[in-house]
Amino acid sequence: MSPESRGRRFPPSEYRGALGEIASRLGGVHPLTVSPARATDILWFYLGHQAWHVCVAEQGWSWDEAEAWLAAQVVAALVAPRWRAGGEPL
Secondary structure: OOOOOOOOOOOHHHHHHHHHHHHHHHHHHOOEOOOHHHHHHHHHHHHOHHHHHHHHHHOOOOHHHHHHHHHHHHHHHHEOHHHOOOOOOO
16 A cells, blocks of 8 residues: 555545456456455455554554555455465465
């Protein structure tokens, strides 16, 4: 996440739309464990405002700590296990 976008709130429909694009692109690079529509929902769960708020504002994590942990959760939830390490099949 870029420093200028940290803490910035986007309209929910705009943000979900962007997450949908990310889900589609991710599915084009790595096999997903769910449909693109479900992947968008999962991205919303892990990368929506509430997730960042809980990690940073409520739990006191740094933005970098939250970013690293949330990204790891997204990969674990969406990317087929054999493709999780460096983009090469295990």
